[in-house]
Amino acid sequence: MAVYVNGELVLYGFVGESLWREGFTSSEVLQALAEHGTDNDLNVLLNSGGGYAFEGIAIYNALKAHKGTVTVKIDAIAASAASVIALAGDSIVMRAGSELMIHDPSGSTYGTASDHDKTSAALNKLAKQMSSLYSARSGKDLAEVRQIMKDETWFTAEEAVEAGFADEAEEAKAKQATAFDYRVYANAPERLVALAVEKGWTFEREINRIAASAAPTSQEETSMAETTEAGGKSVDVAKVTADATAAAQTRIKAILGSDEAKGREAQAQHLAFSTDMAAEDAVAILAAGVAAQPTSEAEEEANPAAYEAERLRASGQALPSDSPKPAQAKLNRAGIFASRAQQMKGA
Template identity: 45%
Template sequence: MAAILEDGKLRLSGYVGDYYFEDGFTSGDVVMALAQIDDADPLTVFLNSGGGIATEGAAIHALLSARKGKTDIVIEGVAASAASLIAMAGKKVTMSAGAVMMIHDPSGYTAGTSDDHKKAIEALEALATAYARVYAMKSGKTAEDCRAIMKEERWLTPPEAVSEGFADATTETAAEPVAAFDYRIFAHAPTALVDLAKQKNWSMSTKPAAPAASTRPAEEPSMTDKERAEQLAAENAKLKTDLAAATASVDTAVKADRERRAAIMGLEEAKGRETLAEHLFNTGSSVDQAKATLAVSPKAGATDEKEEEEFQPRRMNAQGLNKTPLNTKPGDKATARAVLSASVDRLNKRR
């Protein structure tokens, strides 16, 4: 997973989807990241991707565009193919110095009958039309103009992207190294990126050959954009439901604990034994357990009669004279002397 959220910044790097390179991010990853922040909070997305699955790019663009809070996007290194569509979700799109943006028509592969190929063409045309509308909304161009640019496969420098309306600003900050991708699969990729892919051996030769913006993985041929959006909405709803259930569980536990404390402290046996009752609550005793313990425990502050009964046998051998009297705090010598003095006075009166 290469979708990392930290301090209000979301970093999306690598392949769009999970079909080719393991180093990538999916719409599910973005859902999980966005669930960690308030929907109204501002968010800056740092994007560095050579592209990937077209429908994944559309889903991620929809997620970012639907946020209530302001979402800005900074392109570091490269935003090509499906990643360039994600960039269009930014209220402000900033390209780092030396970064590259690429816009082209989505493409894919099929196997089967002529009807299968016809269905693939229909799907690609629908996806290309949807992409063109997104580019048009950001740039202010018409959808037809954007589709023409897509068919040309345009690679844009930061000033060119700003001039065409696909970006809003550039910075003097040098771009991050471009994300790993086999740029040789594109028809008009810059020579520098093609050479870099060769040097780094960024190859898809071990996988079925397909352009970056394939319509969908082969294992999901029947999933439409609408179905994918519904699936994401269901996942998001489940996350919210699970969170609500966890919160309700905590609230129930807190309420039950408060009721147990109130019941223990309200026992008749707790009168005069409040400190012990509080201790029994804190140690997890049930109401019945606390009641049984309190019933056989002496109350705080013994009666004068009990003190006199206990004092007589103790005074013969000085038992307890060096101990703190009952219901006094350790170290409270003044209280201890007062209790002892009172006991001596009562003893003298009886003589």
């Protein structure tokens, strides 16, 4: 689905990726804003069940930096990371029957107790950052906002206005909520859970679809993949797989274990698990965080790499590469949500 349509920003689907063939990324939003023009007023049509927290924060920052007046219209739902995006509006308008949901960020870790401790610290830091945004918008104190987040609170349009998270509840009827596996939320309305099941919006099913799209399409291709490479030499598939796994583990450890990651754990986690960036490039971005942000176009032109690194640091994350990601990378990231879905089912 296009992000920029008829002069409006249309943010429908998963935040930070295309799942169930719907979604949008911070890179796409930045491109759309450049096309729209910095000084022009902007309508943002929002309908999203959530996604990657750092992508949501990056989009929030991009919209807040827009010089024209930004009006966010919640067409159906703004949950999780999408609720952060909504906060960027100079005014937030919710359709009748639409919903806004606020909760604590979540994630998963594979590794030692120390690895889990690092994830816990990163999530707590991210929750604090998000709570400050909700507090500033609503006028509520941080303690009250943190409790709202921990309770995973769902607001109707009227409730959101009363709580200070929206400005207007209009009479126009809400559209259907966009694709998302609403089963992963503890307090999701029953109708959304039922809709996800009815439409097949489950992470398990989406993972299978992604895996199938990455697999060879014929027996001949399968055979070739298992036995030969382009030069006709024999290939040890098990060894190639083992080498790739070892390389991935080495890359992750290099990023998370670097001195530059200290104090920037949340950003390091994003670079390690949500991008395909080489370890040395990720560490360079973390290291660039200590540099002063350029304050003029001349400085930006003089050192564009440092400027971009600092811009990403300022937004609290690093943007994924514009180049297409391998299907397996999508599968790995989607798997985080699928694991949570399995836990919910087993609870």
